[in-house]
Amino acid sequence: MSALSVDDFDFFLPPELIAQHPPTERGDSRLLHVAGKTLCDQTFRALPDFLRTGDLLVFNDTRVIKARFFGHKESGGQVEVMLERILDERQALCQIRASKAPKPGSHLRLANAFDVVMRARAGKDNDLFVLELRSAGNFWEMAETYGQLPLPPYIEHPADAADETRYQTVYARAPGAVAAPTAGLHFTDDMLALLRQKGINSAFVTLHVGAGTYRPVRAHRLSEHRMHSERYEIPVATAAAVAATRAAGGRVIAIGTTSLRALESAAQNASEIRAGEGETDIFITPGYRFKAVDRLLTNFHLPKSTLLMLVSAFAGHAAIRAAYAHAVATGYRFFSYGDAMLLERSDAI
Secondary structure, three states: OOOOEHHHHOOOOOHHHEOOOOOOOOOOOEEEEEEOOEEEEEEHHHHHHHOOOOOEEEEEOEEEOOOEEEEEEOOOOEEEEEEEEEOOOOEEEEEEEEOOOOOOOOEEEEOOOEEEEEEEEEOOOOOEEEEEEOOOOOHHHHHHHHOEOOOOOOOOOOOOHHHHHHOOOOOOOEEEEOOOOHHHHHOOHHHHHHHHHOOOEEEEEEEOOOHHHHOOOOOOEHHHOOOOOEEEEEOHHHHHHHHHHHHOOOOEEEEOHHHHHHHHHHEOOOOOEOOEEEEEOOOOOOOOOOOOOOEEEEEOOOOOOHHHHHHHHHHOHHHHHHHHHHHHHOOOOEOOOOOEEEEEOHHHO
16 A cells, blocks of 8 residues: 555546436446456346345445534634534534634534534544534434535535435435445335345445545545544344355345445454444555455445545456446446446455
């Protein structure tokens, strides 16, 4: 990793390929299968053809909360607040955009409906703020009642009613994320039923995706980058399912980079996943040895992003560069509302 820089993960992306809306019907996406130098263009509905009985799909069941608020400071200056993590009913860790960062003790009025006070700076780079609720109620209620859905910064329209449905997976359960685990957005209830009929198993982890997922890599050398931290939980049933799949000779397939990061963070070895809750700031780059995951379903990622580095580690740097060049040339749709890739692990091909 010490020899790699962010420039090794740059590529040209025509702006018109950035998907601004989901496909008309959930699941009407394209699928690019990447197995080393071999690329296969398919539709997402063909995914079951790439799986076999006894495979285990691991989904992230986090649910996106309405985490974005607009408001003003006591001075009248405008602020935008993004919940990074609700710490308890009365306190939340947040990102704040303002002409001047609020100081400890500063009061903010959000959504013209409730008041908070900034208590302290936090985060690895001191770039987060601890806000305390001063009005009646709790942060979960305020988010649901007054918050806005936090669409990614590259989606140019305000969140609407359609986004509130389509920017959630059909199996979303545990509220806490401020960004969707987007590989899961392609799945429909019908697709999940079909997979069960074929004897393909499912398990769940919970990783609450933070706004840090969009944070650019500021260090030139990858070895100098510090990853943001995210909470995850591995249920006992999921740890047992991974062990049973390994024992039967099946494959573990992560649905999205968030599922992969949770599994790899909890992996003792290929067969043993540690159940329970944890925090992960794992930074996966080329040279990383994968322990838990055999295949990865994911969307296309931003240039110079940590997620592009992760998929390059998984499928091979050269293979990903070729796959992305092919995707651009053939008009695949990119990012959260875009198309999908099914990646074979490079050392398993």
